Amino acid sequence: MDPKFIRNFSIIAHIDHGKSTLADALLSFTGALSDREKKEQFLDNMELERERGITIKAQTVCLKYKSKKDGETYQINLIDTPGHVDFSYEVSRSLAACEGAILVVDAAQGVEAQTLANVYLALENNLEIIPVLNKVDLPTADPEGVKKQIEDTVGLDCTDIIHASAKEKLGIEDILEAIIAKVPPPKADRSLPARSLIFDSWFDAYQGVVVLVRGVDGVIKKGDRIKFVSTDKEYEVLRMGKYMPFPEPVTELAAGEVGFIICGIKDIRDVQVGDTVTSAKNPASVPLAGFQRIKPMVFAGIFPVVASEYQNLKDALDKLCLNDSSLTYEIEKSLALGFGYRCGFLGLLHMEIVQERLEREFNLNLITTAPTVVYRITKKDGTILMLENPSGMPDETQIEKMEEPYVKVTLHTPTDYIGGLLKLCEDKRGIQIKMDYITEKKVIIEYKLPMNEMVMDFYDRLKSITKGYASLEYEFLGFEEADLVKMDILINAEPVDALSLIIHRSKATTRGRALAEKMKELIPRQQYQVAIQAAVGAKIIARETLGAIRKDVTAKCYGGDISRKRKLLERQKEGKKRMKQIGSVDVPQEAFLAILKVED
Incomplete structure (x- = not known):
C-alpha cells in the first residue's frame, strides 16, 4: 500500500481510563472482528492482564478503514500501550514506531499522573x-472542567477535543477520521536498502523467536536473507x-508498515529489541x-524453591527478557x-508481574526476597561501588560516604485527602517541592523522596489513605548522601542474608x-526455643x-518427690539444647516479603 494511505498510532492514557475498551471499539467499528470473535479487552490476551484489568504488554493490530471524507481505504496500525508507570519503557518503545497518539482522558476522573508522563513521552x-x-x-462526567484541566496542565489545544464513550460506541468514527486527518503518513x-526497527519480540515454542518490526526504509520480502545489525547474525525469512487482529501471512513488509x-x-541472544533489521x-x-x-x-533476588529447578529458572528468564527488555x-x-x-x-508492580509470569508461564515454584534499591558507596581508597544487594555491603570502616537514590514523586489527589498524603510523605523523609490546585477539588503535590522509602509500602498506603482515588508518577532525580546502616536479621544467632536491608539510621x-x-508471627514454632534478633x-x-x-x-509422673519431676524436665531441657545445635529453622516465603509490610 502507498505510504500516504498508512497511519501508525498509539493509544496512551492513565491506568483505567478506558484505553483497552477504546481499542475494542475501534476493532469492532472497522469490522476486524466478527460478533463470534468479540470479547472484552481483546488485545489484553494475557491471563494476568484480564485478571488485574491492566495492560502489561503493548499489542499491535492492523485495521482497514474506508474514510467517509475522501472514500479512500486506509491501513491503520494501532499499538495499544500499558498505562501504569512501571511499564513506561513499553510505552516509549511503542511510541517510537508511531507518528501519532490518541490521548485518552476519563471525563469523570480528569488528568492523572500517568497522563502527563505519557504525553511528555509522546x-x-x-x-x-x-x-x-x-x-x-x-453521570459524574465533567467534560468542560476536564477539557480546561487538559489545557492548563498538559498544555494541549482542546478546541476540537473529541467526546467519546468507548463502551457505548460514541465518537469512534470521529476518532478514526481525526487519525486520518491529523496523524502524518x-x-x-x-x-533505499531495507531498514526495520525491532520494537518487540517473544519466544514461541514451535516457531522460535517472533520479531515485531516497523519498516522505515526499503522492503523485506519472504525468502530474503536478513541481518540483525548489532549481533551481526543472518537468517532467511x-x-x-x-496481526489483523489474528496473524495473517503476507509476502512482504514495506517501509511504513x-x-x-x-x-x-x-538462540534468543541473536535478537535484541531496538536493533535494526536490514x-x-x-x-x-x-x-x-x-x-x-x-x-x-x-532489585530483588529470585530463587527456585527446589534447587534442581535452577536451570529451568535461567531458561525462563532468558525467554522473558526477550519479551520484556526492561x-x-x-x-x-x-x-x-x-x-x-x-x-x-x-518498579514494584513490574516485579510482581515478572514473578507471576515466571510461575504461571514456566511452571516454576519461586521464592522472591524483599526488593531493594541501588546505593552508591564511596570507599576510603576512592573506589565507587554501586550496591544492589545489602549482603555485599563492605565493612563500615572502609566506607567514606553512602548515597541513596532520590525520586521526584508527583501525586494527583482529590483535596479531601491532602492531610493524610502530606503526613505519609513526611513520614517517608520527603521534602515538599510544590502543591498546585488545578481545580477546586483536585490538587497536584510534588515531593522529593528517598527511593528506598517508596519501595517499602508507599503505594499501598497511598491507595488506602485516598481510597484509591490518588494517582502517582515518579522520576529519578539522582543520588544524595545519607546516614545509612545495614540491618541484619539473625535467627538463632545465624544471620539470614536474604533478610538483610539497608536503612536510615534514625x-x-x-x-x-x-x-x-513480624518474624515471630510468621516463623513456625520448633521443638526448641528460637531467638529472632x-x-x-x-x-x-x-x-x-x-x-x-x-x-x-x-x-506420667504422679506422686512421689518433686525432684522426680525436676529430673525429667532437666533431661528434656538438655535434649532441646542438643536439638537446637543441629536443628535448622525453615523461614517461609511470607517472611522475605514481611519487610515491605512492616509499619514503622
Whole structure:
C-alpha cells in the first residue's frame, strides 16, 4: 500500500481510563472482528492482564478503514500501550514506531499522573497528539472542567477535543477520521536498502523467536536473507505477516508498515529489541537509533524453591527478557536460599508481574526476597561501588560516604485527602517541592523522596489513605548522601542474608523491633526455643523469642518427690539444647516479603 494511505498510532492514557475498551471499539467499528470473535479487552490476551484489568504488554493490530471524507481505504496500525508507570519503557518503545497518539482522558476522573508522563513521552518522539474525552456518558462526567484541566496542565489545544464513550460506541468514527486527518503518513522511501526497527519480540515454542518490526526504509520480502545489525547474525525469512487482529501471512513488509517476521531463530541472544533489521545482500550503511537502555530501579533476588529447578529458572528468564527488555538479571548465591538470580525491575508492580509470569508461564515454584534499591558507596581508597544487594555491603570502616537514590514523586489527589498524603510523605523523609490546585477539588503535590522509602509500602498506603482515588508518577532525580546502616536479621544467632536491608539510621531501631515481631508471627514454632534478633553491626537492637513446642513429660509422673519431676524436665531441657545445635529453622516465603509490610 502507498505510504500516504498508512497511519501508525498509539493509544496512551492513565491506568483505567478506558484505553483497552477504546481499542475494542475501534476493532469492532472497522469490522476486524466478527460478533463470534468479540470479547472484552481483546488485545489484553494475557491471563494476568484480564485478571488485574491492566495492560502489561503493548499489542499491535492492523485495521482497514474506508474514510467517509475522501472514500479512500486506509491501513491503520494501532499499538495499544500499558498505562501504569512501571511499564513506561513499553510505552516509549511503542511510541517510537508511531507518528501519532490518541490521548485518552476519563471525563469523570480528569488528568492523572500517568497522563502527563505519557504525553511528555509522546512529545519527545514528536508525535501528533489527538486528545479524546472518554466516558462522557457517565453521570459524574465533567467534560468542560476536564477539557480546561487538559489545557492548563498538559498544555494541549482542546478546541476540537473529541467526546467519546468507548463502551457505548460514541465518537469512534470521529476518532478514526481525526487519525486520518491529523496523524502524518510515515516518511518511507522504499527505494533505499531495507531498514526495520525491532520494537518487540517473544519466544514461541514451535516457531522460535517472533520479531515485531516497523519498516522505515526499503522492503523485506519472504525468502530474503536478513541481518540483525548489532549481533551481526543472518537468517532467511521463513514467514511474515500482520496481526489483523489474528496473524495473517503476507509476502512482504514495506517501509511504513508494521508486522512480524519469523526466521526459525532458536538462540534468543541473536535478537535484541531496538536493533535494526536490514538486507544481508544489500545492507544499510547506518543503523536506526534504537532505544536508550533503561536502568532498573528496584532489585530483588529470585530463587527456585527446589534447587534442581535452577536451570529451568535461567531458561525462563532468558525467554522473558526477550519479551520484556526492561528486565535485567545476574547470578546470585545466598547462604539461606542457595543459587538464584538478582533481578532488576522498573518498579514494584513490574516485579510482581515478572514473578507471576515466571510461575504461571514456566511452571516454576519461586521464592522472591524483599526488593531493594541501588546505593552508591564511596570507599576510603576512592573506589565507587554501586550496591544492589545489602549482603555485599563492605565493612563500615572502609566506607567514606553512602548515597541513596532520590525520586521526584508527583501525586494527583482529590483535596479531601491532602492531610493524610502530606503526613505519609513526611513520614517517608520527603521534602515538599510544590502543591498546585488545578481545580477546586483536585490538587497536584510534588515531593522529593528517598527511593528506598517508596519501595517499602508507599503505594499501598497511598491507595488506602485516598481510597484509591490518588494517582502517582515518579522520576529519578539522582543520588544524595545519607546516614545509612545495614540491618541484619539473625535467627538463632545465624544471620539470614536474604533478610538483610539497608536503612536510615534514625529508623533502624523502630523498624528492627517491628520486623522481629513480624518474624515471630510468621516463623513456625520448633521443638526448641528460637531467638529472632535485629542487629546493626555487632549491636543487637531488637529481640523476640519464639517459644518451643513442649511435650508434657511430667504427665506420667504422679506422686512421689518433686525432684522426680525436676529430673525429667532437666533431661528434656538438655535434649532441646542438643536439638537446637543441629536443628535448622525453615523461614517461609511470607517472611522475605514481611519487610515491605512492616509499619514503622
